Amino acid sequence: MSVTKDITTLKGTVLEIQRMSTEDGPGIRTTVFMKGCPLSCTWCHNPESISPRPQVHWIGSRCIMCKMCIDVCPENALYLDAGGIEVNRELCTGCGRCADECPSTALELLGRKWTVHELVAELVKDRAFFEKSGGGITVSGGEPTLQKEFVTELLKTLRGQGIHTAIDTCGVCGKDALDRILPHANLVLFDVKLIDAELHRGFTGSSNERILENLWHVARLVKEHLYPRELWVRTPVIPGATDTDENIRGIGEFLAGLPAGVITRWELCAFNNLCVDKYTRLGRQWDFADAALMYEERMEYLAEIARSTGVDPAIVLWTGSTRYEGNNDDTGEKKKSIKNNPTSCQGGIT
Amino acid sequence: MESSAKKAQEFIKQPKGLSDRVQWLREYYFDGNERAWNNENTSWTTGTPWDEQYDELTFYIVPETYALLKTLHSSYRMAARPVALREDFWKLSIPERRAWFNREVMVHYLPHEILPGDLIAGGRFNIQTSMCLTKKEQEKRNRMITGKKGSRARMKWFHDHGYGNAGATSGHLVPGHERALSLGWKGIHEELEEMYDDLTSSEKKGPKGAQLRAMMTAATMPGQVAKKYAEACRDQAVKVTDSMRREELLQMAKNLERVPWEPPKTFWEALQALWLNHMLIMADENYPGPGVSFGRIDQYLYPYWKYSIDTGMDREFGKEIMKCFWVHANTAYDSMIRTGNQGITAGFGQLLTISGRGKDGEDLSNDLTYAILEVIDEMSPILEPKPNVRLHQNTPDELLDRVVAMIESSQGAPFLLNFDERSMAGMMKEARMARFEHLINDDTVWDYAPVGCLENTMVGNDRSGTVDNNLNLLKAVELVLTGGRDMHPFTDPITGKTEKPTQDGPRTGDPRTFATWDEFWDAYVTQTRYIIKKIVDLYESSERIRACFNPTPYLSCMVKGCAESGRDITQGAAEISFTTLEAVTYATTVDSLLAVKYLVFDQEECTMDELIQALRDNWEGHQVLQARAKNRAPKYGRDDDGADEMARKVMELWTGETWKHRTLSTGRQFRPGMLSWNYWAGDGFIMAASPDGREKGQFLSNAICPSNGADINGPTANTNSVGKVLGGRARDNQGDWDGYNNMLPNGASHTITFNPSILKDPEHREKFKAFLRGYVENGGTALQINMLDPDMLRDAQKHPQDYRHLLVRVTGYNAYFTSIGKELQDEVIARVSHSRF
Known part of the structure; x- marks a missing residue:
């Protein structure tokens, strides 16, 4: 790849464009899912995003x-x-x-190919909604840094038009990719899934060493440069994988060691099972096909652990759907032990 | 069953915080048929053998009534009770007879009753009164209706052949309530007298004099009716044992002895006067409520509210009076009380408007605005009056917070949202098109208000026939495909006779010979011109009858232009007097054109011959082509600039044609709008299969909404498409108003259904508020927000008994979910799920 490649011919492979996204950063956003990811998490919610090919x-x-x-x-x-x-x-x-x-x-x-100009024209359509909500564009994936040249040009063009940009990364990439892309991003959404290196390798196919190094690197960029402005950390809470007390505590302690004030939000994202059909469509088995949603109490409890790790408690929150009482016949079996909050389950939004 | 009932309890909004009094009145209302008291229609006659009461013209836009017209005529005639006529009755002009007759019924024949605990008087107003015509007049009118080329046959032909419907319809305006309150009827009467005195003696002998005399008679009706109710209050005060109730009744009597003849001072008096003034319009028109709207009540009632609050009225008591007013508005439905479930098809719309901007863009919300929102919240679910909240660029967060909280707790908005900037652009457009700039301009346009559902008009001087003409744009596509004939021969369901298709439309040629898309488009333009001319002619056939024989002198007193010109409002005398052509099937039409272009000309997936054959076969045996039409052809509503450009061209064409027409008998200019009431459902069974993949029997598209399932890019894309086809934003603020364009002065009905998760926490509620602010910039004139959950709706389908009060809002009108048909229920569920076709 050449840095001077003509922007008019440069193409990116895009999995999907989602309008009025309310879960990928501040305000009303349009999220672009880029295709291709270096990890292969066993719980992956977007299995169709893993392969870089259409x-x-x-x-x-x-x-x-x-x-x-x-x-x-x-x-x-x-x-x-x-x-x-x-x-x-x-x-x-x-x-x-x-x-x-x-x-x-x-x-x-x-996975369709787009030029930067085509994609920008599509993405700016909701500008009025971005402006009213403090929203903008989130480039997600897959792993957007895999298409670093395209994503750099995309973010640069959007920033040039005054649009708030966010990048959602799993952290597996070279520092050079971060150094090139992040000066054009207002916000970095950074996934930290598992703090234990071996477990990380087991569940995602690679170690977390580089991820944690890159998190440090991003934190320094945020602290020392005008852009990126903000860093949000996201942890998927996956039953039987990332949802242990130790994991959340360990991640929290790691985050607490980063320069103070850099992370403005740590989101615990509850597992959802809406992607079960996607696996079937791709002709694949999914280990989590029968896993139930998290209990609201459990999410509250994990958030409490997160708040006790030394990070600013105000930045911790949990999101996502939890189990609705009575919508599963197997209640109890998959229910995690709840230490602090033994009251019965309340209905969440399913 | 029990769990279902529990589920219903959890999901469905319940009224809250109601006093025993209001609770009782509300529940009593919902007893419907079981009630000892009701406001069912009563019928009254002059006693002549030729007398008629039922005015079918006003129901021509309600196809469900067509089969009942003769029955209704005869049943009202047979049930009619005689009224003793004054000696010179038959010497009077038609409007004078009618004004006198209606006043006689309202003052001397109908009982005047007060329900237990009620704080507002004015109970019975659903009446069917004599047309007060001489034998000769009545015979002439009947001929114009039932003759071979009479309005009834023409109306029926038009509907049977899938064009739509049209008729001179009552209601549907915002009368001059502010003026009637501030002058009192005494003041209005004085003005009429002065005008009458100013007439020359020959004018006095002519129709002008007759009209003004009729209006003077009508102007004395509210005061006389109020006196009767005052007596009823005093009678009851003697009987009640509760001293507090006695005080209330005595105060009500005092109020009624002053208002509405004298101008009100207190809030209680103002609401009492407003109710009587409003209810007498429904009596005057023999028309129970649809579209008889209140306008900006939080503005014109505010001085009375403030006066009463400042002089010690308890704010909650002010709300209590309003809640009684709310119950009264619902009794309009008693006209259909025997059809069950309070006769609720919810086509009524005594619309009230709150909030909105002032002349300089300032927000005009006040304490009464918020008090009214509280009343809506505490009373809902309830159908009337229908609230409409005006939003604009400077709507304060406080109001939006309240609006969003109410949407959250009511499974959707218990009101329609109206968007000022886009709406005002439409009003300015009609001013320019019809040379009304002296009446609608920068100094006045901000004071517009919607009627019925969302139809924008000016206030107190405007009747714009907002539901009078409903045209299926799709008919023009069918006529292009057939060269001007119906695709299927019409079979009368009653006689079983099949008509041979005739050359009804222009001969635009055999479409199979069209070599290019442009040829098809040109033929579409020709057929669109034809169907618009056709509906204009149909409207004339009922408009001229109403103008000759069915004056409404009382209503005329409340609309500027009538007294001044000495003509009745039914003769087009309102200062601003449009009639509105509401386009139905817009998205189906656009998508059909897009499909023809895509399938036959651009992609050459099929020949024109194959497409026409597929449509004749109702897509049977053409599954692949149908799938292509549905799924591969572009669609309006996805923020796809190419498809939306076609939509905009269609909009420019039909609105441009509409502006070319005017009624002959009354000189009313046609203006465009998009409201589809329920026609998009019913007419789906009449209209042939369409090139967008829709089969005969499937629903058409609703108002300005994308076709069902087409809006796959979500609410913002849907919104952008709607704004674009209205004309979008202009550069350099050179739009119809400021930077906004709007080709539809009437406005357009737009419904978006959201998943409830959009409101799950404060952060998301902020995002939703921002969506509404974005809608102000990019969207249409009015938005109905639904917040539904498909599982809940399916449960309601299975257990209707547990969901009796579940309201869904389909076109900006409300319906109890369990009272609508299975097909429409399925449609609502499909929309909720945002599933594909």
């Missing part, structure tokens, strides 16, 4: 069983079985011809 998936509820996709595939990678249209992932090259042909959009190509 992929097709099949949404059964839309399919009218015309089978035109099967005829049009040059690799003969599609076939019909009892469960519907199947994609042979070995053969599929992600050329997208089936998706182009599909009359009902049951087959979708995940």
